[in-house]
Amino acid sequence: MKQFEFDQEKISLEISEINRKAAEAIERYPEHQDIDVAPTERTEEYSEDRFKLYRYKPLVTNPTHPVLLVYALVNKPYILDLEEERSFIRSLLKQGLDVYLIEWEPPQRKDRFTTMDDHVCGYINRSVRHLVRKLNVDKINLMGVCQGGVFSICYAALYPELVNTLTCMITPVDFDKENSRLSHLISNIDIDAVVDSYGNIPGDLLNWSFVGVNPVHFIQRKYLGYMDGIDDESKSDFFLRLEKWSYDSPDQSGETFRKFCKDLYQKNKLINKAFYLQEQLVDLARITMPVLNIYAKGDLIVPKESSQALGENIKTDNYKEIELKSGHIGFFVEPSEQQIIPAKISRWLDENSNS
Numbered sequence: 001m002k003q004f005e006f007d008q009e010k011i012s013l014e015i016s017e018i019n020r021k022a023a024e025a026i027e028r029y030p031e032h033q034d035i036d037v038a039p040t041e042r043t044e045e046y047s048e049d050r051f052k053l054y055r056y057k058p059l060v061t062n063p064t065h066p067v068l069l070v071y072a073l074v075n076k077p078y079i080l081d082l083e084e085e086r087s088f089i090r091s092l093l094k095q096g097l098d099v100y101l102i103e104w105e106p107p108q109r110k111d112r113f114t115t116m117d118d119h120v121c122g123y124i125n126r127s128v129r130h131l132v133r134k135l136n137v138d139k140i141n142l143m144g145v146c147q148g149g150v151f152s153i154c155y156a157a158l159y160p161e162l163v164n165t166l167t168c169m170i171t172p173v174d175f176d177k178e179n180s181r182l183s184h185l186i187s188n189i190d191i192d193a194v195v196d197s198y199g200n201i202p203g204d205l206l207n208w209s210f211v212g213v214n215p216v217h218f219i220q221r222k223y224l225g226y227m228d229g230i231d232d233e234s235k236s237d238f239f240l241r242l243e244k245w246s247y248d249s250p251d252q253s254g255e256t257f258r259k260f261c262k263d264l265y266q267k268n269k270l271i272n273k274a275f276y277l278q279e280q281l282v283d284l285a286r287i288t289m290p291v292l293n294i295y296a297k298g299d300l301i302v303p304k305e306s307s308q309a310l311g312e313n314i315k316t317d318n319y320k321e322i323e324l325k326s327g328h329i330g331f332f333v334e335p336s337e338q339q340i341i342p343a344k345i346s347r348w349l350d351e352n353s354n355s
Contacts, residue, residue: 072147174309203249
């Protein structure tokens with residue numbers, strides 16, 4: 001039998017190097033709480049008690065195609081503007097677009113009764129109408145991300161006369177797909193008991209729910225990768241910024257959470273034509289404007305099949321899909337995606353926007 005020989009000195013050096021990297025990684029980790037994010041200049045355009053509407057400073061003289069970004073309630077939107085070289089928003093600005101963003105404020109105790117109706121038919125509707133008046137246009141290009149994409153779809157179905165184009169990114173539509181780990185997780189939760197107990201849903205609770213979708217990826221792999229790249233300042237800074245965003249999760253309004261989880265994740269009412277906001281049916285067949293649907297092949301939070309269901313249920317003659325190889329947030333932070341996707345969005349708007 002062949003005998004294995006061990007190079008004791010080499011093994012000792014490798015162990016020492018691992019220990020050094022681990023020690024430096026642990027020492028640097030607390031910096032994520034104070035590391036700078038969101039470098040792109042913006043100004044407040046409009047505000048109410050639960051949100052603010054921002055306009056990002058254009059990077060060209062005469063920007064075209066005003067777009068309104070609607071982000072999710074679950075995380076902060078600065079994942080779209082994490083750092084200068086990994087900024088989806090900055091990439092849109094470089095394409096000459098006029099970019100606006102709704103940023104949701106963390107709910108206070110009294111906001112537990114704020115509903116999904118308030119978000120879609122109230123805050124988003126007033127933001128759109130504000131921009132229509134300000135820009136002297138008839139319609140706005142609406143762009144939604146994840147849960148914000150669901151809000152945008154609902155808005156486009158209820159107010160199609162105010163939506164010029166609809167762009168959805170990593171947006172769930174069919175919540176009953178078998179390969180959706182998040183759907184399986186939520187289906188076994190007593191949502192009423194959670195909301196009645198907490199009022200507003202703690203951000204930390206939601207964070208750990210996402211970790212539970214794939215704990216090996218969210219915990220083991222990313223921290224080993226951080227430790228391995230600790231000597232590369234740009235890589236370690238990027239990890240710390242991403243870590244800051246990952247755990248910078250606001251609470252979510254209790255009644256909004258109740259309706260979103262029960263009606264969509266548990267009963268799949270959007271696809272089943274039984275979802276109502278302000279006593280109006282959210283009928284996807286009313287979406288007849290041009291639609292661009294961007295989803296990620298490796299998405300563990302929103303499977304591509306869930307997003308693709310949008311094309312099967314709307315009535316537009318102008319529907320386009322873009323499939324990415326990345327995961328749920330990859331195309332917002334991967335430099336390679338930054339060079340491709342914003343340019344495709346800009347070209348699509350050139351071809352389809354009437355504004």
